[in-house]
Amino acid sequence: MKREELLQKWLDHALTPQELEAFKQLDDYEELTKLDNALQHFKAPETNVEAAYNTVQFNRKDTSKPTSWLKPLLRIAAILVIGFGAYMYTTLPNTITVNTLVANKTSLELPDTSAVTLNAVSSLSFDKDLWSEKREVNLDGEAYFKVAKGAAFRVITDDGIVTVLGTQFNVKQRDNLFEVFCYEGSVKVSYNKENIVLTPGERYLILDGKQIRNEKEMLKEPSWIRDESSFKSLPLREVIQELERQYDVTVDASKVDTSQIFTGSFTHTNIDLALKSITLPSQLKYQKKQNSIILKRD
Template identity: 45%
Template structure:
């Protein structure tokens, strides 16, 4: 049998001779049974419109819902976010303190919003809120500063050891490592220290060393000596004197065989190191060696 007889037979394209020959083949009987069985079967009906509707329905269930806001509602949300950001920025900027620092061997002059003047000594830090100065007249101080307060103006200087409240006056405050001193040159200041509050009129000084408070007299309408490039001390432990020497000259000071708690009274220059070293060593009858930025003080009897 020719290979293409089956296709031609299914399409009724065989000639009589080809059909006669095809019926004699062994395959014909099998093919005829298949045709007889399938001829009575019908293909299921297919509804295109219904199938399309079902597909669209399934897609609607699977696709996330998107809710479109009206332009006005979207605008309100954006406006609310902007308002929150602006409010936060306003409070942040208006609650930030301005901080001023001095390095070793540096002094700096500052003018407050009320025209009061401050001179900040070496290695000190001062902070205040310039934006809210009229409502929050407060200064935080670490180190030493001299204040010339404008007449009729009042503010508070806060340190870790004590608080000073002033009104139209000139005064000096020092706060360093267990050392707290307030000196009033003009007017009147109120000092709060260790749970005690007292008035300090012009010409008086109060110094607290490691919790022990003492008072002394100073020149009325004067100034602290460091304003004039000198550092002066009256019965002050040597360790505080040498600490000031280090600040004014950016030095590293060490002692050998010397009592750092012995009291020192005197003055040294803040501009002439050689003179300053002699001003300290001579009254105490001690020697010193100076090399680079290091100074060693030692007893005269030491080799």
């Protein structure tokens, strides 16, 4: 695959494991990742890519012996500034969309001063022009909300709708999992024509289409806000998927039973400690290989 195609797929977060390995072999891979880290939270307005690149080229100091790697690196920088800015915060005619990358989370304030913290690999959108008429957001992923008091506030997901007036709650919608936890006030969850009201400490959990009963837990906020993922009686596959989101790794769990139940937590700041927190209670071993993890039976 050509360099330009690898770069474009990297920007679109669409590299296959094989393509990712090829991308890592590029001469300027380290420079690309440094630019990636520096631009994680960059926000930029709509810009013409070619014009941005031409501007970078025009302003670059000319030398009698141009450095061979500078020209492609400048082009990449121009594309990254535009690409990441658009990826993190994009505005359509009436809709604002905020996305988070792997191993990242972000906070934002809605027009009514309601606060939202978005977990890794999540997306939230809302219509800014209609906000005064209806407080409504669309969520794909996981988010923690502190809603300002006012008219009804709705969080719409592919699995269900959460409605509140003013409260603090967490919504998680991932593949076959839909979870709502109420921290303050009350929350109404609408799922498959059923309405459930949650009070502080109560959780509503749908896993693989089935409702899972949970004991009441008096918590102040979700653990992922403090860079830690916690699980209570959930299949190991859910833990593995969250590890992949928080560390930008690929986990090969083909040799283990991912349906086994896991209760525990792992940190977002140390991958070795996180892997030990997962594998030791599950009686598993792990092997690190570049950007992938292989899980094995103990």
